[in-house]
Amino acid sequence: MTLALYVPRASVVHRLPAGAKLLALAVLAVALFVLPTLTAAAAALLATVAVGLLVARLPVAVLARQARAVVWWLGALLVVHALTTDLRTGAHVALRLLTLVVAAAVVTATTRVSAMVAVVEWLCAPLRLVGVRPARVGLTIAMALRFIPVLVERADRIRAAQAARGGSPRGVRALRTTVAPLLVQVLQMAHDVSEALDARGADDVPPPRRRRSPTSEVPR
Amino acid sequence: MRFRRPGPAPAADDVADPGRGIELRGVSHRYGDRPVLDGLDLTLTEARIGVVGANGSGKSTLARLLNGLVVPSEGRVLVDGLDTRTQVRAVRRRVGFVFQDPDAQIVLPTVAEDVAYGLENQGVPADERAARVAEVLERYGLAGHADHPAHLLSGGQKQLLAIAGVLVMRPARIVFDEPTTLLDLVNARRVAELIAGLEQQVVVVTHQLDLLDGFDRVLVVDRGRVVEDAAPGPAVAAYRALMADR
Numbered sequence: 001m002t003l004a005l006y007v008p009r010a011s012v013v014h015r016l017p018a019g020a021k022l023l024a025l026a027v028l029a030v031a032l033f034v035l036p037t038l039t040a041a042a043a044a045l046l047a048t049v050a051v052g053l054l055v056a057r058l059p060v061a062v063l064a065r066q067a068r069a070v071v072w073w074l075g076a077l078l079v080v081h082a083l084t085t086d087l088r089t090g091a092h093v094a095l096r097l098l099t100l101v102v103a104a105a106v107v108t109a110t111t112r113v114s115a116m117v118a119v120v121e122w123l124c125a126p127l128r129l130v131g132v133r134p135a136r137v138g139l140t141i142a143m144a145l146r147f148i149p150v151l152v153e154r155a156d157r158i159r160a161a162q163a164a165r166g167g168s169p170r171g172v173r174a175l176r177t178t179v180a181p182l183l184v185q186v187l188q189m190a191h192d193v194s195e196a197l198d199a200r201g202a203d204d205v206p207p208p209r210r211r212r213s214p215t216s217e218v219p220r
Numbered sequence: 221m222r223f224r225r226p227g228p229a230p231a232a233d234d235v236a237d238p239g240r241g242i243e244l245r246g247v248s249h250r251y252g253d254r255p256v257l258d259g260l261d262l263t264l265t266e267a268r269i270g271v272v273g274a275n276g277s278g279k280s281t282l283a284r285l286l287n288g289l290v291v292p293s294e295g296r297v298l299v300d301g302l303d304t305r306t307q308v309r310a311v312r313r314r315v316g317f318v319f320q321d322p323d324a325q326i327v328l329p330t331v332a333e334d335v336a337y338g339l340e341n342q343g344v345p346a347d348e349r350a351a352r353v354a355e356v357l358e359r360y361g362l363a364g365h366a367d368h369p370a371h372l373l374s375g376g377q378k379q380l381l382a383i384a385g386v387l388v389m390r391p392a393r394i395v396f397d398e399p400t401t402l403l404d405l406v407n408a409r410r411v412a413e414l415i416a417g418l419e420q421q422v423v424v425v426t427h428q429l430d431l432l433d434g435f436d437r438v439l440v441v442d443r444g445r446v447v448e449d450a451a452p453g454p455a456v457a458a459y460r461a462l463m464a465d466r
Contacts, residue, residue, distance in 0.1 A: 006330070008367045112330070112333070113328075113329045113330060113333065114328075114330075114333050142327075142328050142329060142333070143327055143328070145329045146327060146328055146334075146370065146371070149369070149371040150323055153371070189323075189324055192321065192324035193324050193325075193327060195284070195289050195319070195324075196317075196319060196324055196325040197327060198288075198289055199287060199289060199312060199316070199319075199325075199386075200337060200341060200385065200386070200389070201313065201338055201342060201389070202341060
């Protein structure tokens with residue numbers, strides 16, 4: 001499993017600031033709904049694919065993987081619209097969503113996580129007024145991206161260990177035999193990670209608005 | 221990625237005395253009612269120091285005391301004269317820590333971002349940060365993986381990444397807590413060679429006794445006490461004899 005979709009290339013799209021790319025994505029989303037024609041949606045999809053493949057020079061597989069992930073949903077939307085409205089409306093809705101998914105894939109594949117997180121931190125900057133530390137928000141997002149695949153690996157390992165001993169639990173029993181040990185491992189890992197953050201200076205610099213007392217130097 | 225605002229270097233650095241090494245004075249520690257270390261008095265100044273002991277003997281807690289991850293229930297731990305109880309930030313700048321499981325130590329999604337993490341915490345400027353990260357990745361054979369997701373690395377590469385993330389911060393001393401336990405022979409040897417080549421003072425907690433070849437001093441920890449403190453040969457012999465009696 002991979003959540004880090006960045007594909008390094010020396011392209012103009014890669015060099016654009018993350019904020020500009022996210023803004024373009026938002027503008028595209030609005031435009032797709034403001035220009036309610038099938039032709040406009042098809043043109044937007046073609047343009048997005050062209051930018052991804054020809055300008056950003058991304059592999060076809062990167063865009064195809066993201067499109068595949070939503071193809072069943074789009075198919076279901078098409079069927080629902082065919083039954084309740086008409087096929088053309090269904091195709092329009094599906095095309096709009098597919099365009100947005102491909103455009104989002106282009107943005108994530110051409111933007112480092114760190115740059116994305118920096119934008120989130122910038123957007124969160126006004127929250128400093130109510131005591132939120134944007135750097136912490138950014139760190140939380142980056143750590144979530146880092147640890148989701150790790151947790152999936154741990155869950156797979158637990159299931160494999162159970163399978164090796166003849167177990168293939170399902171339903172409520174699976175909750176007990178998989179979720180419980182996973183939870184224990186997650187808590188243990190959370191403790192280990194907090195130690196690692198401490199060891200690497202996570203608390204090296206005091207918060208900007210309020211300095212800590214000397215007694216807060218004592219670790220947990 | 222800017223996770224931390226740059227800040228001034230701790231004033232405590234001004235009063236540090238590098239010649240003093242790491243000192244444990246009357247150190248005892250307990251988790252709740254359970255004592256894990258009892259009355260340790262040590263001065264660690266040698267370049268290569270090993271710590272061995274059975275599981276649960278207290279050696280990992282001893283390692284964590286050295287950079288302030290654990291504060292002793294009684295007594296003091298001083299690093300270059302800085303007390304881990306009151307000057308922990310300055311201590312952690314001086315003492316790096318490498319954990320047994322690199323998956324718990326790698327905190328950011330890609331290799332280069334993770335190596336840069338500690339430097340960002342120290343407020344190192346972006347240009348210098350990039351240069352230092354590139355240098356460390358090159359030195360440890362990870363340059364080609366800079367933008368790769370960390371979780372896709374092999375076990376050996378993850379441990380190298382974890383070590384690179386500490387070395388890039390240029391600490392004067394590094395504590396390794398069982399750095400080769402999860403590695404195969406080839407990767408364990410690679411990590412052992414890496415440790416042997418370090419300029420820093422190194423304290424290694426390990427079950428792999430080969431790792432201690434060429435060390436200056438080995439401590440044998442048993443039931444919370446240092447029961448042998450000698451050169452690797454006699455210390456390992458004492459450890460084997462201790463375990464043979466169990």
